[in-house]
Amino acid sequence: MKKIIYIIIAIYLFANSLPCQSQTKLTEEREQVWLGYFAQTRFTNKLGMWTDFHYRSTDNFVKNSSMIITHNGFSYYFNDNTRIMAGYAFAYFFAENGLPGRNEHRPWQQIWWRQNYSWFQTLQWIRLEERFRQRVQNGDAIDSYNF
Numbered sequence: 001m002k003k004i005i006y007i008i009i010a011i012y013l014f015a016n017s018l019p020c021q022s023q024t025k026l027t028e029e030r031e032q033v034w035l036g037y038f039a040q041t042r043f044t045n046k047l048g049m050w051t052d053f054h055y056r057s058t059d060n061f062v063k064n065s066s067m068i069i070t071h072n073g074f075s076y077y078f079n080d081n082t083r084i085m086a087g088y089a090f091a092y093f094f095a096e097n098g099l100p101g102r103n104e105h106r107p108w109q110q111i112w113w114r115q116n117y118s119w120f121q122t123l124q125w126i127r128l129e130e131r132f133r134q135r136v137q138n139g140d141a142i143d144s145y146n147f
Helices: 002-021
Strands: 032-042 047-058 064-079 082-093 102-116 121-129 132-137 140-146
Touching: 032 064, 047 082, 064 102, 102 140
Parallel strands: none
Antiparallel strands: 032 047, 047 064, 064 082, 082 102, 102 121, 102 132, 132 140
16 A cells, blocks of 8 residues: 555656656756854743844855854743744845845744654654845835845
């Protein structure tokens, strides 16, 4: 039975990849480095904190800074395998391609769950972020935000 399921999944994935091969796209080659740090701290059986920090650079991988973003929030543990989080993120986009450096404010919510199987484990999370992006007017960042 498992072999039949694997065969059906393989046929489905192959069949859905065929239309993608005939599409013409414009592409841009760009070297980037994304570094990230993730930390979870548990204060009590039910409460904790989530932190992640990301730095992205571009152009020959490290020539120019591209973006910095940090997420900080609180966690509520339903159990060891399921938790929800909510918090605030701040992102800064460095000036590039004629755009000035600009800020972004991102309130966020996330659900995180882990599933244990006899021979492997999965860890997944879904995050929703509301993005308030700093507007650019006449080539300058202004003190106004778009949602």
